Amino acid sequence: MTATTSGTDAPSDVPETAHFRFFTLEVLRTRRLGHSFLRVTFGGESLADFRSGGYDQSLSLFLPCGDQEHAELPSTDEDTWFGAWRAMPDGERPVMRSYTVREQRRTADGTDEVDIDFVLHGTATPAASAAGSPASRWAGRAVTGRRIMAIGPAVAENKSVRFQRPEGVGAVLMYADETALPAAAAILERLPAGTRVKAWFEVPHADDRLGLHTLADTDITWIVREKGAGAAERAERVVSELRAAELPTAEAPYTWLAGEAGTVRAVRRHLVQERSIDRRAVRFTGYWRLGASEEQLLAEAYAGKAPSEDPGSEL
Ligand SMILES: Cc1cc2nc3c(=O)[nH]c(=O)nc-3n(C[C@H](O)[C@H](O)[C@H](O)COP(=O)(O)OP(=O)(O)OC[C@H]3O[C@@H](n4cnc5c(N)ncnc54)[C@H](O)[C@@H]3O)c2cc1C
Known part of the structure; x- marks a missing residue:
C-alpha cells in the first residue's frame, strides 16, 4: 500500500487491497516508557476489523499537519484515496508515516485497543519542534480524544509483516x-x-x-x-x-x-x-x-x- 512496504513476500493470492483498509484511530491514553519512548494507546469502533499479524506488523498513519486537531482524508476509497491525498494543498495534506503495531488486544469489556510506541526525537527545543518531525511532534502532544487515520491490516497474513522465519530455523x-x-x-x-x-x-x-x-x-x-x-x-x-x-x-x-x-x-x-x-x-x-x-x-x-x-x- 505504501512506498515503505516491501513487495517481496505477499503470502497468498488474495488481492492486495483485501489485506489493508482505512481505520480511524482515537487516542485513549499515553504512557512514557523510557527516555525516548511514548506509548500511545488507540481505540475506535473501526478497530473491530483490525487484524494485526503480530511480529513487526507495520501500518501507515496519517497525522494532522500544522495546528489541525484531527486528520481527515478526502477519500478512503481504495482506488482513489492516493490521488485525492496527493492532490491536497501543502499545509492541509495529512502527513503519512510508517509505524509498528506494538500490540493489539481486546479488553475484558470488549474494547479493541492498539498500542504504538513512538520515539520522541527532534523535540529538544521549541524551534526544532516547530520545524519538523511531524510524527514525533504529534505524539509528544497527543491527548485523549485526538483522531488520526491509518491504513492497517484487515487480515493477519499480510505483506507488512516482514519477519518470516522459515520453519525449522532455530x-x-x-x-x-x-x-x-x-x-x-x-x-x-x-x-x-x-x-x-x-x-x-x-x-x-x-x-x-x-x-x-x-x-x-x-x-x-x-x-x-x-x-x-x-x-x-x-x-x-x-x-x-x-x-x-x-x-x-x-x-x-x-x-x-x-x-x-x-x-x-x-x-x-x-x-x-x-x-x-x-x-x-x-x-x-x-x-x-x-x-x-x-x-x-x-x-x-x-x-x-x-x-x-x-x-x-x-x-
Ligand atoms: C516499517 C516501519 C516501522 C516503523 N515503526 C516505528 C515505530 O514503531 N516507532 C517509531 O518511533 N518509529 C518507527 N518507524 C520510523 C519512523 O517512521 C521514522 O522515524 C519517521 O521518520 C518519523 O517521522 P517524523 O515525522 O517524526 O520525522 P521526519 O519528518 O520523517 O524526519 C525529520 C528528521 O528527523 C530525522 N529522524 C526521523 N526519525 C528519527 C529518529 N527516530 N531519531 C532521530 N532522528 C530521526 C530524519 O532523518 C529527518 O532529518 C518505522 C518505520 C518503518 C518504515
Missing part, C-alpha cells in the same frame, strides 16, 4: 535501533521457547533499555549511542560490537535487521561479507534515514531510487 540474529525496538519486542514475545536469539539493540539513552518479555533463549547486547555521533560513527560502533561477538553458527540463522538505513546496510554488509551469513536469510529494512524525512524517502521510492529490501539484492 536460531535468530537481530539488530534494531530505537525505532525498530517496538517491532523487535513484539517479535521476541512471539518466539517459542527453545529459539536461540542473539540480538543487538541500539538506543539513544540508557533509560531506553526497555524490559523485554520472551520465552526464547536470548542473548541481548544493548548499545547506548554516544550523544552527537555522526552517521559513520554510529554504524561503526554497532559493527564493532557485532565483530566482537560469537554468532550461533551451528545452524544457519534467520536474520532480521531494522533501523536507520545506513547502519542497517553496514550491519548487513558485515554479516554477509565478513561472517558468511546467507544473504537470502537476511530480512533488512531501513526504517528511516539520518537527514531525510519520510517524504524524501517516499519521493525516492516513487522515482525508483530507493534501495531494494529484497534479500537477494546486492549490498
Whole structure:
C-alpha cells in the first residue's frame, strides 16, 4: 500500500487491497516508557476489523499537519484515496508515516485497543519542534480524544509483516535501533521457547533499555549511542560490537535487521561479507534515514531510487 512496504513476500493470492483498509484511530491514553519512548494507546469502533499479524506488523498513519486537531482524508476509497491525498494543498495534506503495531488486544469489556510506541526525537527545543518531525511532534502532544487515520491490516497474513522465519530455523540474529525496538519486542514475545536469539539493540539513552518479555533463549547486547555521533560513527560502533561477538553458527540463522538505513546496510554488509551469513536469510529494512524525512524517502521510492529490501539484492 505504501512506498515503505516491501513487495517481496505477499503470502497468498488474495488481492492486495483485501489485506489493508482505512481505520480511524482515537487516542485513549499515553504512557512514557523510557527516555525516548511514548506509548500511545488507540481505540475506535473501526478497530473491530483490525487484524494485526503480530511480529513487526507495520501500518501507515496519517497525522494532522500544522495546528489541525484531527486528520481527515478526502477519500478512503481504495482506488482513489492516493490521488485525492496527493492532490491536497501543502499545509492541509495529512502527513503519512510508517509505524509498528506494538500490540493489539481486546479488553475484558470488549474494547479493541492498539498500542504504538513512538520515539520522541527532534523535540529538544521549541524551534526544532516547530520545524519538523511531524510524527514525533504529534505524539509528544497527543491527548485523549485526538483522531488520526491509518491504513492497517484487515487480515493477519499480510505483506507488512516482514519477519518470516522459515520453519525449522532455530536460531535468530537481530539488530534494531530505537525505532525498530517496538517491532523487535513484539517479535521476541512471539518466539517459542527453545529459539536461540542473539540480538543487538541500539538506543539513544540508557533509560531506553526497555524490559523485554520472551520465552526464547536470548542473548541481548544493548548499545547506548554516544550523544552527537555522526552517521559513520554510529554504524561503526554497532559493527564493532557485532565483530566482537560469537554468532550461533551451528545452524544457519534467520536474520532480521531494522533501523536507520545506513547502519542497517553496514550491519548487513558485515554479516554477509565478513561472517558468511546467507544473504537470502537476511530480512533488512531501513526504517528511516539520518537527514531525510519520510517524504524524501517516499519521493525516492516513487522515482525508483530507493534501495531494494529484497534479500537477494546486492549490498
Ligand atoms: C516499517 C516501519 C516501522 C516503523 N515503526 C516505528 C515505530 O514503531 N516507532 C517509531 O518511533 N518509529 C518507527 N518507524 C520510523 C519512523 O517512521 C521514522 O522515524 C519517521 O521518520 C518519523 O517521522 P517524523 O515525522 O517524526 O520525522 P521526519 O519528518 O520523517 O524526519 C525529520 C528528521 O528527523 C530525522 N529522524 C526521523 N526519525 C528519527 C529518529 N527516530 N531519531 C532521530 N532522528 C530521526 C530524519 O532523518 C529527518 O532529518 C518505522 C518505520 C518503518 C518504515
